[in-house]
Amino acid sequence: AQKITQTQPGMFVQEKEAVTLDCTYDTSDQSYGLFWYKQPSSGEMIFLIYQGSYDEQNATEGRYSLNFQKARKSANLVISASQLGDSAMYFCAMRRGSNYKLTFGKGTLLTVNP
Amino acid sequence: NAGVTQTPKFQVLKTGQSMTLQCAQDMNHEYMSWYRQDPGMGLRLIHYSVGAGITDQGEVPNGYNVSRSTTEDFPLRLLSAAPSQTSVYFCASTGSTAANYGYTFGSGTRLTVV
Secondary structure, eight states: OOEEEOOOSEEEEETTSOEEEOOEEEOOOSSEEEEEEEEOTTOOOEEEEEEETTOSSOOEETTEEEEEETTTTEEEEEEOSOOGGGOEEEEEEEEETTOOOEEEOOOEEEEEEO | OOSEEEEOSEEEEOTTOOEEEEEEESSOOSEEEEEEEETTTEEEEEEEEEETTEEEEOSSOTTEEEOOSSSSBOOEEESSOOGGGOEEEEEEEEOTTSGGGOOEEOOOEEEEEO
16 A cells, blocks of 8 residues: 655745755555645645656756655655745645546645744 | 635534534545644545545544545545544545645644534
8 A cells, every 4th residue: 555654744934045845755666656736824725846756857946956866765845935925734746647536645734923 | 726625714612412524625636635733643545536426434534534526525524523533634636647746735624522
C-alpha cells in the first residue's frame, strides 16, 4: 500500500525567509505523481505543484519548488521568500500511475511570523 | 465557472438521521471521490468512482453509501449519522482531460452530528 509521511506537524518561518516542508512516500510503482496542496484557514484545497515520477527536472511554480529525490523517495516543498499569506496547512499527496486514487499525508501547519 | 460544487456548506444532524451530501462537476471528469478530513489525520478516501455506474470503497467507507448515475453527479449518503462522522467532507474530481490528472476540489461540507 502506498503511504505518505509528513514528519513536521508544525513549522515556523520568518517572513521573507525560505522554508522546506518534508514529504516522504512509499510505493513500489515506477509511475506515480506527487502533489502539494495548501489549505488556508478558510478551508479550501489549493493546488500548488505537481511532480511526475519520470520528470527529470524538479517542478517549479513561482515561489514554490519541489525538491524531488527519487532514490530517497522524498518530495519536499520549498517556499522561497515566505509571505504572511503562506500561513496555512500544507498537504503532500501521491497518485499511482494511471490509478486516480490520491493518498494524502497528515499535513504540516506552517506559520509565517512577521 | 467550471468546477466542483458541493452542497450544503454546513449541516448539523442528530444521531441516527440520514442525509445526502451533493457533489456535481461540469468538467466531464471520469473520476470523482469523497474524502473526510479530521484534525491530525489528513484527508482520507471514503468512496470513489471511475465512471457512471462504477463505484468502489476507499479507506474509510463504513457508514456511507455512494452512487454514480451520471458523469456529473456523485452524492454521498450517510445512512444513520453517528458523532464519529463529524468531519469536513470534500468532493474531488479529475480525468484524462485534466493537466497532469490535476484534481479539482469542492469547497467542502462541515458536518456536525450531535
